Amino acid sequence: MREWHLPVRVEALKVLVSGYQSWSEAELRPLTDVQARPAMAWRHDQGHDPGFLPSGLGGVWRSHTLIALVRGDGGGWVGGVLDATRTFAQWETRVEGDGVQVTRTLEGPEVPVVWEETADVTAAVEALAARLGRAMGARQPAPLRVWCSWYSYxxxxxxxxxxxxxxxxxxxxxxxxxxxxxxxFQADLGDWTRPAAHFGGHARDLPGPLRELGFTPGLWLAPFLVGPGSQLFAEHRDWLVRGPDGGPLPVGHNWGGPYPVLDTTHPDVLPWLRELTATARAWGYPYLKLDFLFGAALPGVRFDPTVGRADAYRRGLQGLRDGAGQDAFLLGCGAPLAQSIGLVDAMRTGPDVAPYWDDHTRRVWLGDGTAPSARAALHTSLSRWYQHAWYQPDPDVAICRRELSLLSAEERGTVAGMLDVIGGLRASSDPIRMLDEEGLNLLRRCLEVSRTDRPRTLTRSYGPAVTHFTRATFNLTDDWQDGQPPHSVRGPA
Structure with a gap:
C-alpha cells in the first residue's frame, strides 16, 4: 500500500474515477459528494468489483487503475499504473482533516505506479493511458460498423x-x-453448440448467407458462464469457481436466476475455452463478442489457490484469444477493463444503452448507476474518453427507431452525439423494417466513423460526468443549463 496526503481545500476539487469493468460507473464529481453503492447484493458482483466496492460514503471515492483530482484551474494530481496484466490497482481518495488522503493498493504482483502533480489533468490522464496501452501491447484495429440482434429481438x-x-x-x-x-441462439449458457428450439436452425447456418450479402458474421458468447440446467453444469461441476460453502459460487441474476462461472485455473477449462472460440471460427465467425467476462475474476475458491483474480481472468481471456486466432476481432463486454488490454480489439466502455433515458428509481433509490439506460451509457462512456488508447471503445448502440422507444428526438440525437465523440465501434440494433426515413437518416449519421474527441475542460460539467468536449457539449441533467435543454447535445460554445 502507498499513501499520499494533499493539504488542499477539498471544496475546490473534483475527482475523476473509473469503475472496475465495462458497466461500472465512471464519473467526474465534486470530491465531497457521495459515491453510490448498490443496495442489491447481486449487483455488487455484476456491476462492480465485490473485492473493492464503491464506498457509499461522503468524501470517499474509489477507482480502478487510474484516478485524478482536478483543481479549478484544470491542474491537479493523476495516479495510475503501467502494467495491469496480473494486478488490480485500487485507488481511494478520502477527505480527511485538512486535506485529502490518497491510497493505492495492489492486488497481485508489484507493478510500476505513477502519481504526479500536473498543470493539465486532461493531458496527463491521456498520456498515462497511452503509456499503459503501449506497455501492454494494445490492439488498435480499424473501427467496425455492427448490427446486432439484441435490442431488436x-x-x-x-x-x-x-x-x-x-x-x-x-x-x-x-x-x-x-x-x-x-x-x-444457444440451448443454454455453456451449451453453445446446441441450438435453442425456437432459433430455427443452428448458428453455423448463418455465416454463409451473411457473407453472400457482403457482411462479416459476428457471434455473441458468454464463455465463462454456465447455466445451472446445462449439460456443461451436469457433467463438469468440478470446473466451477466455488463459494465458501464448497458449492458453485452463485453469480448475478440474469436468465431467471443466479449462474455459476468457470474456474480458469482448472487444468481442463483452458482447453475447453480454446476449443469454444476455435469452433466459432470454424463455423465462420471471425468477429466474436465475449460478454459477462467479469465472472472469471470474481472472489471465490479456485482449483489453484495460488493464482490471483486478475491472473485467473487474464489466463481465461488468453485461452479465448488463442482459440480464436490473432486475426479474429474480439469485443469484450462486462469485462475488467485494463486487464483486457492487448487481448481484445474493442471493449464496451459503459452500461447498456436502452430505449429510455433513465432508470431513475434504480439509480437514485437503489444506488445502482450500472443499469441499462441512455443516460447511464453517456455518463460512463464519456468519462472514459481516454481509453481509446487501450482498445477500440464501444459505447453501445444507437437508438434510431421511434417505435418501441421512450426516447425523444432530442435524446436519440444525444446518443448519436456520444458515438461521434467517443469514436470506435459504431453499432445499431434497431429492426431495420421499423425505421422510417428520419430513422434511416439518423442511422446513417451514426454509422459515420469518427476520431475520439477530447474534453475542453474537466472543471465544468452538466451532470456528474465529463460533458464538455471540443466538438460537443452534453447536458445530462434534467434542467436547462446555460441555455441548453435537458438530455441534449450541442456544439461546444
Whole structure:
C-alpha cells in the first residue's frame, strides 16, 4: 500500500474515477459528494468489483487503475499504473482533516505506479493511458460498423430474423461491416453448440448467407458462464469457481436466476475455452463478442489457490484469444477493463444503452448507476474518453427507431452525439423494417466513423460526468443549463 496526503481545500476539487469493468460507473464529481453503492447484493458482483466496492460514503471515492483530482484551474494530481496484466490497482481518495488522503493498493504482483502533480489533468490522464496501452501491447484495429440482434429481438432471435435484417440493410444501402448474432441462439449458457428450439436452425447456418450479402458474421458468447440446467453444469461441476460453502459460487441474476462461472485455473477449462472460440471460427465467425467476462475474476475458491483474480481472468481471456486466432476481432463486454488490454480489439466502455433515458428509481433509490439506460451509457462512456488508447471503445448502440422507444428526438440525437465523440465501434440494433426515413437518416449519421474527441475542460460539467468536449457539449441533467435543454447535445460554445 502507498499513501499520499494533499493539504488542499477539498471544496475546490473534483475527482475523476473509473469503475472496475465495462458497466461500472465512471464519473467526474465534486470530491465531497457521495459515491453510490448498490443496495442489491447481486449487483455488487455484476456491476462492480465485490473485492473493492464503491464506498457509499461522503468524501470517499474509489477507482480502478487510474484516478485524478482536478483543481479549478484544470491542474491537479493523476495516479495510475503501467502494467495491469496480473494486478488490480485500487485507488481511494478520502477527505480527511485538512486535506485529502490518497491510497493505492495492489492486488497481485508489484507493478510500476505513477502519481504526479500536473498543470493539465486532461493531458496527463491521456498520456498515462497511452503509456499503459503501449506497455501492454494494445490492439488498435480499424473501427467496425455492427448490427446486432439484441435490442431488436433479445433472446427470441431467430435465423430468419437475422437474415431478413441483413437483406434489408443491403437493399437500403446501410454501410454495416458486421452482422452479429446475440444471445438466444444457444440451448443454454455453456451449451453453445446446441441450438435453442425456437432459433430455427443452428448458428453455423448463418455465416454463409451473411457473407453472400457482403457482411462479416459476428457471434455473441458468454464463455465463462454456465447455466445451472446445462449439460456443461451436469457433467463438469468440478470446473466451477466455488463459494465458501464448497458449492458453485452463485453469480448475478440474469436468465431467471443466479449462474455459476468457470474456474480458469482448472487444468481442463483452458482447453475447453480454446476449443469454444476455435469452433466459432470454424463455423465462420471471425468477429466474436465475449460478454459477462467479469465472472472469471470474481472472489471465490479456485482449483489453484495460488493464482490471483486478475491472473485467473487474464489466463481465461488468453485461452479465448488463442482459440480464436490473432486475426479474429474480439469485443469484450462486462469485462475488467485494463486487464483486457492487448487481448481484445474493442471493449464496451459503459452500461447498456436502452430505449429510455433513465432508470431513475434504480439509480437514485437503489444506488445502482450500472443499469441499462441512455443516460447511464453517456455518463460512463464519456468519462472514459481516454481509453481509446487501450482498445477500440464501444459505447453501445444507437437508438434510431421511434417505435418501441421512450426516447425523444432530442435524446436519440444525444446518443448519436456520444458515438461521434467517443469514436470506435459504431453499432445499431434497431429492426431495420421499423425505421422510417428520419430513422434511416439518423442511422446513417451514426454509422459515420469518427476520431475520439477530447474534453475542453474537466472543471465544468452538466451532470456528474465529463460533458464538455471540443466538438460537443452534453447536458445530462434534467434542467436547462446555460441555455441548453435537458438530455441534449450541442456544439461546444
Amino acid at each position: 433479445y433472446r427470441d432471435v431467430t435465423l430468419d430474423a437475422m437474415l431478413e435484417n441483413a437483406r434489408l440493410a443491403r437493399e437500403r444501402g446501410l454501410p454495416f461491416d458486421v452482422f452479429q448474432l446475440d444471445d438466444g
